[in-house]
Amino acid sequence: MRGEGGLPGASIAREGVLALRLWLRLLEVVMVVEKALSSRLQRSFGLTLARFDVLAQLARYPEGLTMKDLSEKLLVTAGNVTRLTSQLERAGLIRKEKRPEDGRKVFLTLTPEGRELFDRMAREHREWLEELLSGLSPEDMEALYGLLAKLKAHLRSVQSREVT
Numbered sequence: 001m002r003g004e005g006g007l008p009g010a011s012i013a014r015e016g017v018l019a020l021r022l023w024l025r026l027l028e029v030v031m032v033v034e035k036a037l038s039s040r041l042q043r044s045f046g047l048t049l050a051r052f053d054v055l056a057q058l059a060r061y062p063e064g065l066t067m068k069d070l071s072e073k074l075l076v077t078a079g080n081v082t083r084l085t086s087q088l089e090r091a092g093l094i095r096k097e098k099r100p101e102d103g104r105k106v107f108l109t110l111t112p113e114g115r116e117l118f119d120r121m122a123r124e125h126r127e128w129l130e131e132l133l134s135g136l137s138p139e140d141m142e143a144l145y146g147l148l149a150k151l152k153a154h155l156r157s158v159q160s161r162e163v164t
Contacts, residue, residue: 037049052125059110066108067108097109
């Protein structure tokens with residue numbers, strides 16, 4: 001098989017470089033967006049992006065999440081979740097409670113104050129994302145979303161083969 005310029009393997013090497021360039025571009029975009037969101041959350045609400053993520057997960061599960069479930073959803077260690085939730089509990093934004101049906105597990109829920117703050121933060125967060133991504137047309141966003149969904153499905157397939 002001959003690649004670019006008739007040299008064997010040149011197209012394979014070019015694909016490898018392209019994969020690396022794409023990976024670096026994805027990281028760069030994520031880092032720029034995260035930095036902008038983090039800065040705005042800190043300035044507007046005095047909270048970090050990590051604390052916002054905890055509140056967002058708990059807002060999705062009003063019945064509560066265990067520490068283990070929250071750790072898995074956030075893709076962070078149990079130690080990180082313990083630290084974050086302790087800070088949010090001290091601030092009066094979340095509640096930790098044991099339930100009669102399972103006294104061993106601690107369930108985390110938003111307090112009314114936490115729910116009210118998260119709702120305000122979520123509105124701002126959505127507006128900031130719209131502003132940050134406004135360089136893309138709606139059609140571009142749909143296309144990129146589709147391509148990233150395709151990549152995500154492939155990565156999950158690769159990951160499931162590695163586990164078995």
